[in-house]
Amino acid sequence: MQFKTLAFLSILSILFFAGCDSKDKNEDTNETKIEKIERKTEFQLKTTNNTIVDLKLEDEKIVLKDYPNKIVLLNFFATWCPPCRAEIPSLIKLQDDYKNDFVVISVLLEEMKSNEEILDFIKNFEINYTVTTSSENFDLAKSLGGIKSIPTMFLIDKDGNIFQKYVGLVPAEMMEIDIKKVLEK
DSSP states (O other): HHHHHHHHHHHHHHHHHHOOOOOOOHHHHHHHHHHHHHOOOOEEEEEEOOOOEEEEETTTEEEEETTTOOOEEEEEEEETOHHHHHHHHHHHHHHTTTTTTTTEEEEEOOOOOHHHHHHHHHHHHHHOOOEEEEEEHHHHHHTOOOEEESSEEEEOOSSSEEEEEESOOHHHHHHHHHHHHHHOO
């Protein structure tokens, strides 16, 4: 019995401190080609409810035109990723607790998923925040320097500055402390 408990806690701690690797085998060879091509700076990310999230990269800022005066948590995830799934309840709670000043936008980094499959996933996990399923999601990830593992999140202040970058599963308390710091600015 103790062995099972120890094994379970070990696996849980590994998932907690690690993210899912999303690195493509051809990424190293493609990265050189991407650097030679000017990186895209404007994106229109289609959501699961067929709206558009307009996003622009300016210098060191991520500007979301549709969310003025909001703190934004830009969350890169995949439906098959255990740490991504584990963080969903925390994101739902943060979205509820800070709904006047804060919004979560999840950027799906997964191909070959139909909108119906994503909508079922949203329903099953009772997700209350925006999920984008656009092919431009991958372009955005590349333009932000490449997302090496998921989940990866960017906490963006009301002026579009990146306040914090999180890689892997992050405790909700840590994100909440950072949200409060941004609100105090």
